[in-house]
Amino acid sequence: MQEKVGLLLQLKDVIEEEELEATLRYNNEIEEVEPVNSRLNRYAFEQKIAIEDMTKDMLNYGVIQNSNSPYASPIVLFREDYVEYLSHVMASDRVHTDAKKVQAVRDWLVPQNIEQLRSFLSFIGYYIRFYYVVIVETNVFGDDIGAILMQDGHPLAYISKALCPKNQALSTYEKVLRAILFAIKHWSHYLSPRHFMIKIDHKSLKPC
Numbered sequence: 335m336q337e338k339v340g341l342l343l344q345l346k347d348v349i350e351e352e353e354l355e356a357t358l359r360y361n362n363e364i365e366e367v368e369p370v371n372s373r374l375n376r377y378a379f380e381q382k383i384a385i386e387d388m389t390k391d392m393l394n395y396g397v398i399q400n401s402n403s404p405y406a407s408p409i410v411l412f413r414e415d416y417v418e419y420l421s422h423v424m425a426s427d428r429v430h431t432d433a434k435k436v437q438a439v440r441d442w443l444v445p446q447n448i449e450q451l452r453s454f455l456s457f458i459g460y461y462i463r464f465y466y467v468v469i470v471e472t473n474v475f476g477d478d479i480g481a482i483l484m485q486d487g488h489p490l491a492y493i494s495k496a497l498c499p500k501n502q503a504l505s506t507y508e509k510v511l512r513a514i515l516f517a518i519k520h521w522s523h524y525l526s527p528r529h530f531m532i533k534i535d536h537k538s539l540k541p542c
Contacts, residue, residue, distance in 0.1 A: 376523040382428075468530040470521070472513040477502045479509060481517035483524070493520050510534055 377385065392398045417424045423432050445451040466486040473480045480494030493516070497504075501512065514532055518525060 378523045378526040379429075380526065468525065468528060469533055470514070470517050470525070470530060471533040471535075472510065472517055473535055474506060474509045474513055479513035479516060481513060481520075483517075483521055491521070493517065 389398070393400070418432060423430055442454070443450075445454050469484040471482045471484060473482075477497050478494060479497060480492070482489050483491040495516065497509070497512070501509070504512070514534070
């Protein structure tokens with residue numbers, strides 16, 4: 335390394351110090367072209383804190399930077415600091431339950447006797463009935479796979495797609511597995527924070 339530095343010092347007269355010319359900036363625009371409108375990637379609410387921490391780290395390390403480009407603008411813009419909607423408060427940074435709606439539960443006194451304890455347990459049991467297990471029902475029909483997201487016997491969403499020629503030759507077992515993976519990946523933002531059931535229509539895969 336010292337030899338290289340010495341060689342550069344000996345030949346410093348050979349290297350001319352020229353000033354770089356000013357960088358010319360061109361704003362190339364195509365007329366009548368609108369920004370591409372694409373949906374934001376969905377994720378579960380439990381992943382929100384981790385994603386925000388990773389984004390802050392990348393901003394600090396200079397991996398990414400803030401942008402005002404219309405291509406990076408969020409779809410939902412909040413004109414107000416928060417909006418009340420269906421017993422929830424929707425703010426620019428989070429969604430949380432309206433404090434006024436849960437104030438009665440917060441102020442609930444600690445049961446002091448058997449009668450008060452029974453009253454409290456019956457109150458809790460009443461609200462537990464509002465939680466229904468989410469069911470993912472998959473189907474394989476020929477060269478197509480599909481799935482239904484259901485809760486309390488009511489369909490919430492449908493998805494389906496055609497298998498590529500390579501996967502059309504798979505066995506029925508493998509097609510069913512692909513349908514399950516396809517549904518879980520597509521609805522991961524709904525399924526990841528909770529327990530759910532998978533229902534299939536393949537008789538040989540069902541337990542005896």
